[in-house]
Amino acid sequence: MGAEPTVQELRNLVAEFEPGRGHLLPALHRVQETYGYISREAIEVVAGQLDTTPALVYGCVTFYADFRTHRPPQTEIAWCSGPACRLAGGERIREALEHTLELPLGGHSEDDRYGLHLGQCVGTCHESPQVWVNGEVRGRLTAADAIRLAREVKAAE
Amino acid sequence: MNARLQSIIDDARKAWTAERAGGRAKITVTLDTSSIARGAEQTIAAIKEVAAKKSLDIDIGITGSWGLCWAEPTLTVRTAAGTRTVLYANVTADRVEELLEKTVVEGGDLPSLAVGVVEGNATAAIPLLSEHPFMQGQVRRLMANLGTTDPENIDHYLAHGGYEGLGRAFEMGAEAIVKEVLDSGLGGRAGGGFPAGRKWDFLRTATAEPRYLVCNADEGDPGAWVNRVLMEGDPQLIVEGMLIAALAANARWGYIYLRYEYPLAVRRMQLAVDQARQKGLLGENILGTGKDFDLIVFKGAGAYVCGEETGLINSIDGYRGMPRIKPPFPAQAGLWNKPTNVNNVESYANAPLIMRQGSAWWSSVSDAKEKGTKMFTFSGAVKQACCVELPFGPKVRDVLMQYAGGPASDRPMKGFQPGGPLSGVVSADRLDLTLTLDPYRELGLFLGGGGIVFFDESACTVDLCRYFLSFAEDESCGRCTTCRGGTQRAVEVLRRIQSGGGHDGDFERLEGLVRWLVYSNCFHGQFAMTTVKTALKQFRSEWIEHIEEKRCRARVCPGLVAYQVRAQGDPKLAEAKEICPTGAIIEANGKYEIEDAPCIRCGACREVAPSAIELRDLVMAPVAAR
Numbered sequence: 036m037g038a039e040p041t042v043q044e045l046r047n048l049v050a051e052f053e054p055g056r057g058h059l060l061p062a063l064h065r066v067q068e069t070y071g072y073i074s075r076e077a078i079e080v081v082a083g084q085l086d087t088t089p090a091l092v093y094g095c096v097t098f099y100a101d102f103r104t105h106r107p108p109q110t111e112i113a114w115c116s117g118p119a120c121r122l123a124g125g126e127r128i129r130e131a132l133e134h135t136l137e138l139p140l141g142g143h144s145e146d147d148r149y150g151l152h153l154g155q156c157v158g159t160c161h162e163s164p165q166v167w168v169n170g171e172v173r174g175r176l177t178a179a180d181a182i183r184l185a186r187e188v189k190a191a192e
Numbered sequence: 193m194n195a196r197l198q199s200i201i202d203d204a205r206k207a208w209t210a211e212r213a214g215g216r217a218k219i220t221v222t223l224d225t226s227s228i229a230r231g232a233e234q235t236i237a238a239i240k241e242v243a244a245k246k247s248l249d250i251d252i253g254i255t256g257s258w259g260l261c262w263a264e265p266t267l268t269v270r271t272a273a274g275t276r277t278v279l280y281a282n283v284t285a286d287r288v289e290e291l292l293e294k295t296v297v298e299g300g301d302l303p304s305l306a307v308g309v310v311e312g313n314a315t316a317a318i319p320l321l322s323e324h325p326f327m328q329g330q331v332r333r334l335m336a337n338l339g340t341t342d343p344e345n346i347d348h349y350l351a352h353g354g355y356e357g358l359g360r361a362f363e364m365g366a367e368a369i370v371k372e373v374l375d376s377g378l379g380g381r382a383g384g385g386f387p388a389g390r391k392w393d394f395l396r397t398a399t400a401e402p403r404y405l406v407c408n409a410d411e412g413d414p415g416a417w418v419n420r421v422l423m424e425g426d427p428q429l430i431v432e433g434m435l436i437a438a439l440a441a442n443a444r445w446g447y448i449y450l451r452y453e454y455p456l457a458v459r460r461m462q463l464a465v466d467q468a469r470q471k472g473l474l475g476e477n478i479l480g481t482g483k484d485f486d487l488i489v490f491k492g493a494g495a496y497v498c499g500e501e502t503g504l505i506n507s508i509d510g511y512r513g514m515p516r517i518k519p520p521f522p523a524q525a526g527l528w529n530k531p532t533n534v535n536n537v538e539s540y541a542n543a544p545l546i547m548r549q550g551s552a553w554w555s556s557v558s559d560a561k562e563k564g565t566k567m568f569t570f571s572g573a574v575k576q577a578c579c580v581e582l583p584f585g586p587k588v589r590d591v592l593m594q595y596a597g598g599p600a601s602d603r604p605m606k607g608f609q610p611g612g613p614l615s616g617v618v619s620a621d622r623l624d625l626t627l628t629l630d631p632y633r634e635l636g637l638f639l640g641g642g643g644i645v646f647f648d649e650s651a652c653t654v655d656l657c658r659y660f661l662s663f664a665e666d667e668s669c670g671r672c673t674t675c676r677g678g679t680q681r682a683v684e685v686l687r688r689i690q691s692g693g694g695h696d697g698d699f700e701r702l703e704g705l706v707r708w709l710v711y712s713n714c715f716h717g718q719f720a721m722t723t724v725k726t727a728l729k730q731f732r733s734e735w736i737e738h739i740e741e742k743r744c745r746a747r748v749c750p751g752l753v754a755y756q757v758r759a760q761g762d763p764k765l766a767e768a769k770e771i772c773p774t775g776a777i778i779e780a781n782g783k784y785e786i787e788d789a790p791c792i793r794c795g796a797c798r799e800v801a802p803s804a805i806e807l808r809d810l811v812m813a814p815v816a817a818r
Contacts, residue, residue, distance in 0.1 A: 057447075057490070057509060057510055058510065059510035059511075060492070060493055061490075063493070064452075098513065098669075099493030099495050100495065101492075117414040118659070121659055122650070124795070127793065127794045127795045127796075130793065131796055134794070155414065155453050156415055157417065157420070158225065158417020158420055158569060160569075161226065161576075161577040162229050163571075165229075172229040178795050182796050183771075
C-alpha cells in the first residue's frame with residue numbers, strides 16, 4: 036500500500052481476469068489487497084477489463100461491506116458487532132468509542148490517522164466484548180478501557 | 193480401491209508412522225482463529241525459544257481445535273517414545289518453560305495445566321481425555337482429526353482414513369452414491385434439514401451442462417463458528433466431500449464461497465485445494481478415472497444475505513449479492529444459469545464419513561429423527577465459549593451446563609437464541625427443549641447453523657430485538673419493500689420504545705410487521721421479524737413495562753435509565769469525571785453531578801467508581817395537562 040497507482044498499473048494488476056467467469060469479486064479483492072482501497076479509477080479499469088459498466092462495479096463495491104472506497108486509516112479500531120460482545124456490554128463500548136474518537140462507525144479522521152470500523156463476529160466470543168486494533172484482538176474490554184484505548188490512538192502521532 | 197489412490201494413501205501412512213517412530217517428543221499446538229486470539233502464536237514462539245535455549249530435540253506441529261475455545265492456547269505433548277500424549281490448556285507463552293521442563297526434560301506431566309490423557313494411562317491427577325466431562329456425550333466424527341492432524345498437510349489427512357470414502361465412491365458410481373446418502377438420512381446442516389441426497393439427485397438428473405457445486409461457507413450468523421472450526425481444522429474433509437458429491441451429481445466445477453472475515457480458513461482451504469490438485473485428486477482425469485472436477489475457493493466480501501443460496505450465486509456471478517426470485521431453482525438455473533447445487537460446509541463434510549463407513553453406521557449414532565452428528569458453538573452468558581460435536585437430541589439445559597460450563601454469573605438465565613439473528617429467541621423456561629429441528633419449528637422459530645447464544649437477566653428483550661432487527665436492516669439487500677422498509681420501520685419503533693417513547697398501538701404496529709414481512713422474497717425478509725414475534729409472545733410483561741411504564745428491568749435501554757452520583761466524597765469520583773468521554777460529569781466545590789443530556793450511558797464512570805455512581809430508572813416526569 037503506497038502511492039496512488041497509475042491506470043496502467045491497475046490494468047496490469049487485473050489483466051488476468053476475464054468477463055463472464057465470476058471474476059468481479061476476485062478482481063476487486065486484488066485491487067484492495069494491493070492498494071488498500073478501490074479508487075474511482077480502479078472501478079473504471081475493472082469495468083473495462085470485465086467488459087461491464089462502472090455503474091455495475093460501483094454497485095458491487097458499495098454492496099459489500101469489505102470493499103472500501105477510501106484509503107484505510109493508519110490505525111483502525113474495528114468494533115465487534117457480535118451477540119456475545121453485545122451481551123457483555125458491546126453497545127456501551129461502541130458509544131464510548133464513537134464519542135471519544137468523534138467518529139461514527141465507518142468513519143475516519145480527516146488526516147486518515149485513525150478510523151472506526153464495524154467488525155463482524157468471527158467466533159472469538161471467549162474474548163467478548165472485544166475490538167480489533169489493526170486486526171489484533173483486544174478482548175474483555177470495559178467501556179473505560181475502550182475510552183483509554185481510543186484516547187491513546189487519537190493522541191499518537 | 194483405485195490403485196493410484198491406494199498408493200497415495202499407503203505413502204501417507206508410512207510417512208505418519210515414520211514420523212511417530214522418530215524418537216522425538218512432539219508438541220502439537222492448536223492454531224486457529226480462537227487460539228490465535230488468545231496468544232497461540234506467542235506460545236509457539238516461546239516453545240521454539242525454550243527448545244533452542246535448552247537444546248531440546250523436539251518436533252513442533254500445529255493442529256485444529258479441540259473445541260476448548262475458552263481455554264486456548266491448547267496443545268498436546270507426546271513423549272519421545274510415542275506412547276503417551278497429554279492435552280494441556282491455557283498454555284500462554286509465560287507457561288511454556290515450566291511445561292517443557294516438567295514434560296520433555298523430566299519426562300513427567302504438569303497436572304496444573306492438564307486437561308486429559310489422549311494416549312496412555314490416566315494418573316491420579318489427570319483423567320483420560322475421553323472421560324473428561326467436556327468430551328462425555330460428544331461424538332467427534334467430523335472433528336475426529338482436530339487435535340491430531342496438521343490441517344495444512346494433506347498426508348496427515350490421508351493417513352487417517354482420508355479419501356478412502358472417495359475410493360469407495362469411485363467404485364459405486366453416481367446412482368449408488370446418491371442412494372447411500374439418501375439412506376443415511378443426511379439433511380442440510382444450515383438449519384433446513386432438506387435431504388442432501390435428494391438435492392444431489394436433482395443435479396444428477398438435470399439436463400444442461402456443465403453442472404456446478406457450491407459450498408456455502410459464508411457462515412454469517414454472528415455467534416456461530418462451527419464451519420470455521422472445520423475449515424481451519426480439517427479442510428480436506430470438505431474437499432473430499434465435494435468430490436464425492438461431484439461424482440454423485442456429475443458436476444464439473446465446485447466453488448467454496450468463504451466469507452472474507454475468515455482469512456485463516458480461506459488460506460487453509462486454498463492450501464487444501466492446491467495440495468489435493470498436486471496429488472491428482474482434483475483437476476482433469478482424476479486418478480486416471482476420466483473424471484474431471486476442480487474446486488475454486490471464492491472469497492466473499494461481507495454480505496450476510498449471500499448466505500442465501502441465490503444471493504450467493506449472484507455474488508459469484510459477479511453481481512450484488514441479491515437473492516433471486518425462485519423458481520427457477522438453482523438445480524435448474526444457478527451459476528451462469530446452469531444446474532447448481534448449494535450445500536453447507538458440514539453437509540458436504542459428512543459425505544466422506546458416509547462413504548467410508550456406510551450409511552448404517554453413520555445414521556446409528558442416535559435415535560433422533562435427524563441423523564448423524566451436528567457441530568454446535570455455545571457463547572453469550574456462559575462460562576465456557578466452546579465448540580462441540582453431538583448427536584441430535586440432548587437437552588439445551590444439559591449442553592449449557594456440561595459443555596458451556598453453566599451461566600456466566602449468579603444471574604438467572606433468561607433464554608437463548610437457537611441459531612442466528614433470524615432464528616428467534618426462546619425463554620429459559622424452555623431450556624428442556626432438545627437439540628433437534630422439530631420443537632423449534634413448532635414454536636415458529638428454527639434451529640440454525642449451530643451457533644447457540646445464551647443470555648441472562650442482564651439482557652433486555654427489547655434491546656435484543658432492536659439489535660437483531662438493526663442487523664437485519666443493515667443486511668437487507670433492498671430488493672423487497674417489505675424487507676427493506678419493514679426492518680427499517682421495526683427499528684424505528686423499537687428505538688422509540690427504548691428511548692421512552694412507547695405508546696398505544698405499538699404492539700399492533702410490531703405485530704403487523706411480523707405478519708407483513710413474511711411476504712418478502714427470500715429467507716432474510718421472511719424471518720427478519722422472528723425475534724420480535726417470539727419475544728412479544730414469551731416476554732410480554734417486559735414489553736408492557738417498556739411501553740406503558742417506561743421501565744427497563746435490565747437497565748439497558750438508554751432512554752429509560754440514568755447514571756447518578758450516589759456517594760459524594762468518594763475519591764474515585766475525580767477519575768470518573770476524567771474518564772467520561774462527553775464531559776457529562778460536573779464538579780463544583782467538591783460536589784459531583786452527572787448531567788443527563790450529554791450522558792451517553794456508556795457506563796465508564798460506574799466502572800471506575802462503582803461505589804460512588806449508580807444506574808437508576810429514569811422516572812419520566814408526568815406531562816402537565818394544558
